[in-house]
Amino acid sequence: APEGQWVLMATGRSPTNIAVIKYWGKRDEALILPVNDSISVTLDPDHLSATTTVAVSPSFPSDRMWLNGKEISLSGGRFQSCLREIRKRACEFEDEKTGIKIKKEDWEKLHVHIASYNNFPTAAGLASSAAGFACLVFTLGKLMNVKEDYGELSSIARQGSGSACRSLYGGFVKWCMGKKDDGSDSFAVQLADETHWNDLVIIIAVVSSKQKETSSTSGMRDTVETSPLLQYRAQTVVPSRVLKMEEAIKNQDFESFAKVTCADSNQFHAVCLDTSPPIFYMNDTSHRIISLVEKWNHSEGTPQVAYTFDAGPNAVLIARNRKTAALLLQKLMYYFPPQDKDLSSYLVGDKLIL
Ligand code: 2P0
Incomplete structure (x- = not known):
């Protein structure tokens, strides 16, 4: 100055x-x-x-x-x-x-x-x-x-x-x-607050580091204007899911938390597909990660990992604890070896200490 x-x-x-x-x-x-x-x-x-x-x-x-x-x-x-x-x-x-x-x-x-x-x-x-x-x-x-x-x-x-x-x-x-x-x-x-449910570990699998093709702002505008499914989601599905999610968080109920998280991610992407013209945020690698987690959760009889995807192909994976997170990383490394170009990097860490 x-x-x-x-x-x-x-x-x-x-x-x-x-x-x-x-x-x-x-x-x-x-x-x-x-x-x-x-x-x-x-x-x-x-x-x-x-x-x-x-x-x-x-x-x-x-x-x-x-x-x-x-x-x-x-x-x-x-x-x-x-x-x-x-x-x-x-x-x-x-x-x-x-x-x-x-x-x-x-x-x-x-x-x-x-x-x-x-x-x-x-x-x-x-x-x-x-x-x-x-x-x-x-x-x-x-x-x-x-x-x-x-x-x-x-x-x-x-x-x-x-x-x-x-x-x-x-x-x-x-x-x-x-x-x-x-x-x-x-x-x-x-x-x-951030001290609640400290067992959770979040791993972000970076599937693509490219900028997304459809911005959230224009994507959601198109969805509001053209998707009949969005009305049903907003008015009927989300209100009861919010109550379920609040209960799951309060009780640290991972089974319920994971089920609602995965279902909501999938419905969000369904609503994107229901938009005209359709919006594709996930790619083949995203879909393979979903399959990997779904199969694993099914074979354990109770969810070990929740997945959620935003307006892009990167997977956000929430493991129930550190041991599960370590196993998850092993599986990701096995199915998506680092020399492959499908997964470019991993961001690993706790809910709060990444
Ligand atoms: C979310 N996303 O709840 C959802 C899930 C992306 C998928 O919020 O237009 O960048 O600035 O309000 O907040 C991305 O939308 O959009 C977003 P604007 P924003 O996290």
Whole structure:
């Protein structure tokens, strides 16, 4: 900053999350309001997370942002919504040591510089918008001395990217779809914190590190417009699955957790196939991984591993404990030897310590 000027900064970190009951379909595109509730597990921040530094200074002539060191445009409606909603809630800041004082109304005039990094390749085909917008909203809130609770912040992060609202909390999180048209009751709640159900181990099998072909936003728009199955899923199937999933998480009931997780992943991909034109996110390798897990679970008589796939071919595998996770890795290595090109890498770890 030029002499006599100051820069005030805040840094935050947010992990990504993996949905076990999927969000797919919006009832309001501008506010990002979903057609059903969803439930996710937040990963450990050491592995898949965004780290964001936000700075404010009277010497900044405009708002600017850099993602992984490259400047990106902030003109999109989603960034603007998050910035506007946080600025609206900014509170007076005063630091006795430096004498910096920012009055509530000053925040509207001050510009921000934002630098965000993902600790995983954006091109790995793993969701980065969830961690990114959660982190942006949280860190801006810290910088601007926003007093709102995490629920309110999650509702703002939702306007950046739907799944981002679930990354405000660790552990198991539910995004309540809400009923209102203004979105004020569409926010995330924590079902259980990160110390709950520590036996679970998550392994992400990276089937393809290519960027997905159909973005989630346009994919879900097409699904809402054309899939008759989506109505049935959102109105009839998901409400009872959410109750089952909440019970399974509370009781650490892996059998029920795995059954609901796999069924919901499969129905999400069925809804994609039911879209016109159909959307294919999984490939042959994804299907082979499903078969491997299904056969194994069947032969054991009770599920050992749950699988779930998002808007891409990578498998997220949730093992019931460390021993099962080790066996799973052995099987993956055997059926998909590293010299083959089917699986490019593995990300291995705990629910929280990857
Ligand atoms: C989820 N996905 O629940 C689902 C499952 C992908 C498959 O949330 O348009 O990037 O920004 O709200 O959040 C991906 O959608 O979409 C997603 P927008 P988002 O995790």
